[in-house]
Amino acid sequence: MTLVSDLAPRLMPGQLLARGVCRHLLSHDFVTLEEVVPTPGLRVDVMALGPKGEVWVIECKSSRTDFMTDRKWQGYLDWCDRFFWAVDADFPTELLPDGTGLILADSYDAEILRMGPETPLAGARRKMLVQKFARHAALRLQALRDPGLSPSGLSGL
Numbered sequence: 001m002t003l004v005s006d007l008a009p010r011l012m013p014g015q016l017l018a019r020g021v022c023r024h025l026l027s028h029d030f031v032t033l034e035e036v037v038p039t040p041g042l043r044v045d046v047m048a049l050g051p052k053g054e055v056w057v058i059e060c061k062s063s064r065t066d067f068m069t070d071r072k073w074q075g076y077l078d079w080c081d082r083f084f085w086a087v088d089a090d091f092p093t094e095l096l097p098d099g100t101g102l103i104l105a106d107s108y109d110a111e112i113l114r115m116g117p118e119t120p121l122a123g124a125r126r127k128m129l130v131q132k133f134a135r136h137a138a139l140r141l142q143a144l145r146d147p148g149l150s151p152s153g154l155s156g157l
Helices: 004-010 013-027 064-068 073-079 123-145
Strands: 031-036 044-049 055-060 082-087 101-105 110-114
Touching: 013 031, 013 044, 013 055, 013 082, 013 101, 013 110, 031 123, 044 123, 055 073, 055 101, 055 123, 073 082, 073 123
Parallel strands: 055 082, 082 101
Antiparallel strands: 031 044, 044 055, 101 110
16 A cells, blocks of 8 residues: 555645645645546646535645746636635745635645635535535545546546
8 A cells, every 4th residue: 555655756746735735624624626627627726625515726836937827727716615825935925816815835734824715606506516526526536446447427527
């Protein structure tokens, strides 16, 4: 069995940030999925589901270039109750837009420095996202248990 710490050297910088974010959000009773497609053309780094059904989206940026080349982040705002950037301690945070949340992270943990403003999702969109989240999580778990399967339901998630 491979330990998570054995995987760390093979992960990309943004994935390491995502790992720290996911660990931290669990301490707030949020469950998370990485690389979720809420709608075609968008893929969020981390989607978090809170204990009251709240949906947060976290975009992990490992460098100035990574941030400057991101042209899709505003499209994520329609798919969450709160939006956050996750960056490391060396990231120039003055680049990040006002009115967004900020999480300082490394590969082991994170800290929420600024809450993103709350913009509640419409009920129908929330229901669809929560169902997609549940199906996505279940399919990933099934793929771990039985890696030989190729479920068609994984496409588009």
